[in-house]
Amino acid sequence: MPLVTIDDIRSAATRIRAFVVRTPLIPALWADGDRPLWIKPENLQSIGAFKVRGAFNAIGNLDESVRTRGVVAYSSGNHAQAVAYAAAVFAIPAHIVMPRETPAIKVDATRAHGAEVVLCEAGQRERVAADLLEQTGGVLVPPFDHPDIIAGQGTIGLEIAEDLPTVDNVLVPVSGGGLASGIGTAIKALCPQARVIGVEPELAADTAEALAAGHRVDWSIEDRNRTIADGLRSQPSELTFAHLQQVLDGVITVSENEIRAAVRELARRAHLVSEPSGAVALAAYRRGETPPGRTVMVLSGGNIEPAMLGEILVG
Amino acid sequence: MPLVTIDDIRSAATRIRAFVVRTPLIPALWADGDRPLWIKPENLQSIGAFKVRGAFNAIGNLDESVRTRGVVAYSSGNHAQAVAYAAAVFAIPAHIVMPRETPAIKVDATRAHGAEVVLCEAGQRERVAADLLEQTGGVLVPPFDHPDIIAGQGTIGLEIAEDLPTVDNVLVPVSGGGLASGIGTAIKALCPQARVIGVEPELAADTAEALAAGHRVDWSIEDRNRTIADGLRSQPSELTFAHLQQVLDGVITVSENEIRAAVRELARRAHLVSEPSGAVALAAYRRGETPPGRTVMVLSGGNIEPAMLGEILVG
Incomplete structure (x- = not known):
């Protein structure tokens, strides 16, 4: 099966440039000394999440005669x-x-x-x-199972490589796998020394299990729905799983309490509002299982109910 | 009295580049159609506020033999x-x-x-x-009453002018006036068409009164301490007031309730944690008194107690 390439991701970057925020890497001075941490704050995209990148790339790449439908x-x-x-x-x-x-x-x-x-x-x-x-x-725009979506999300990896070419670890949430496939493809092409590590909730850890098994596995939707991280309840498709097998160096799973603590820490220390799904990469960093070195965490989104954020902040 | 110039601000930008975050302008799609809004998120600086810019410029500009003391x-x-x-x-x-x-x-x-x-x-x-x-x-590093501090904070204005040269309105919190002096100096030099508007809490509105009177006025510290915006309780010095007279097109004052609503809106809609002082420019924008056109609000800082943020979010 043909996989997305770095050239596809470069084309996507050109295509979406006018429509998305070029997010900076924010140094997290409050992190550990031997694992300096940077945050890629995709919650600052206009709709509060990285998903605009894939959407603009997929829709922007349609023939105009098709797109108008x-x-x-x-x-x-x-x-x-x-x-x-x-x-x-x-x-x-x-x-x-x-x-x-x-x-x-x-x-x-x-x-x-x-x-x-x-x-x-x-x-x-x-x-x-x-x-x-x-x-x-009209045309279907799938949430992750399409090369143009993967390439669009991959522009995040391109930007990480531009801003911190000496990165050692990149921590990325995994659900349907479009984000991790794209970022992993960019990082492996541009920063071959870097590890790309997926992050999943323990309660929706199908990809950790699947990569260990060497083939996709199916968790029931009832099981996956247990996690507070409502953006991480999907499972990879054949296409994204083929990418993940190629680009991921491992998957870290995190507990519900660790996810809540990460939402709290991002608000208190980084002044960034994250949804539970958006904060899992910090939860993984805090487990201390990543090797030493310069680490980037992808904060994928910030759409959390204010009441839930308020409760987590004081909890 | 010699005022800070755009050249001073350009030198400051070079001096502090390696130490501060080059914050992006974040488009606020949820704002009014005829007054498109961008946020300059200085809460993303390492210590959670713009103050690093002035501090790095002032300390960086000392002779090394002096600085080591x-x-x-x-x-x-x-x-x-x-x-x-x-x-x-x-x-x-x-x-x-x-x-x-x-x-x-x-x-x-x-x-x-x-x-x-x-x-x-x-x-x-x-x-x-x-x-x-x-x-x-050693050497005293004052919070605002120094040309190097003003020039350092002015680098925010330089970045706004680079990213949105056609800006029409810039809304900036005013306390001691270092931030507004610096930003105003940069904007007036680079975007002469733009209005620079200060924002104060009604409960600490000494600068609004002073500019109307044409001379500095003194509000008692007991009065100024009433506002929730604890970063806006200072008053301009002779030096910063001279700048403000030169560069401000007006001052908008906002109520305590408007400040709380702005903190809430920034967290909910922009996914950014702001302290009350950091949110006043959005409160001013929401009053609707600014003229139409492209508006930038400076979000000056994000250091708020989690319990207060939690209370404001659900309030």
């Missing part, structure tokens, strides 16, 4: 807002399929970008999306 | 940590005079950088600092 996506999370926002910038229609139980705040945020939200029953989203694709003649 | 500062806030951190980087001694009632968390943070903290009674800090200067032969 619009896009369809299914997501209850950050991908929904990313596609809705990118579609608004390109002034094309967007239909976003969301489960009926999606919190109103996320539905409203997606609608605020001008997207048409189509609510559906659990387990129906792929059928509903297929119907919409047929009705509209 | 060390530095002295008095502050209970972000300036203390900035001087302590800069002194640690230059590997020189730092004595920081703090009032005895300073919260332990701030004393500890200053000590963590290796500074010697000298606690003193209220009203004694200048005498204690003078004694320390005599004993150590």
Whole structure:
């Protein structure tokens, strides 16, 4: 299966430059002396998460004649807002399929970008999306299972390599694996000395198990839904798993309490609001299992309910 | 009185480049359509506030033979940590005079950088600092009343002008006035079309009154201490007031409730933790008194007690 290349990621960087924030690496002076830490704060993207990178690359790479017919996506999370926002910038229609139980705040945020939200029953989203694709003649923008999405997320790795070419460790959350596939591909091409380490919640550690087994494994959605890190409940596709096998040096799993502590530490020490999924790389760093050296953690997103953040802050 | 020039600010930028974060402008998509808003997130500096810029410029500009004798500062806030951190980087001694009632968390943070903290009674800090200067032969690094401090803070204005040369409005918190003097000087030199607007809490609005009167006015410290924005309780010196008269197009004052709402909005929408003093520029933007056009708000710092942030988030 052909994998995404560094050239694909460079093309993506050119394509999305005008639309995304070029996030800086923030040195975390409060970290350990022998493992200096930098934060890549993707929570500062316009919709609060890295997902804009893949969305702008995928939509920007469509032929204009195709793009004008619009896009369809299914997501209850950050991908929904990313596609809705990118579609608004390109002034094309967007239909976003969301489960009926999606919190109103996320539905409203997606609608605020001008997207048409189509609510559906659990387990129906792929059928509903297929119907919409047929009705509209639009294009599906998948959350991770596409080379253009992987290449878009990979621009984060390109920027890390530009800003800290001597990086030793890169810690990246893993869910569907688009983010880790892209970043890993860029880092392995540009900083071959660096380790790329995935991070998963213990309660959704299918990729850790799959890499050890040498093939994909399936955890039930009921199991994966137990973690507070609601952005890390997906599993790699065949395409992303092939990348992860190639680029990951390991996976660290973290507990729910460690995730909460990382959200708290990022707010208190780095002045950055992270969602639980966005903070897992700090939780992994704090476990102390990464080797010494210059470490970058990818803070993937910041969309947390204010009440949950408030509770974690004082807890 | 000679004022700081754009050349001084350019020199400062060169001097401090290796030590401070080059913060990006973050577009705030959730803002009003006819007044697009960008955030300059100085809470992402290593000690959580812009003060590192002035501290590195002032200490970096000392003759090495003088600098090695060390530095002295008095502050209970972000300036203390900035001087302590800069002194640690230059590997020189730092004595920081703090009032005895300073919260332990701030004393500890200053000590963590290796500074010697000298606690003193209220009203004694200048005498204690003078004694320390005599004993150590060191140099005083004032919080705002010095051209090198003003030029260091002015590098924020230089970066705004580089990133958004067509800016129409720049909103800057005003306390001792070093930040607004520096930013205003840079913006007036590089973006002469832009308005530079100071922001003060209503409860510490001495500069608004002073600029209207055409001369400095004195508000009692008891009055100024009423505001939650504990970083905005100082008053301009002769030097900074001369700059403010030259570069400010106006001052907007904001209420305590507006400040709390701005802290909440920055955490919820921009995923940035701000202290009350750091959020006042958003409060001013939300009053709707600024003219239309591209607006930059300076988020000056993020050092807020977690319990206060938690309370504001759910409040």
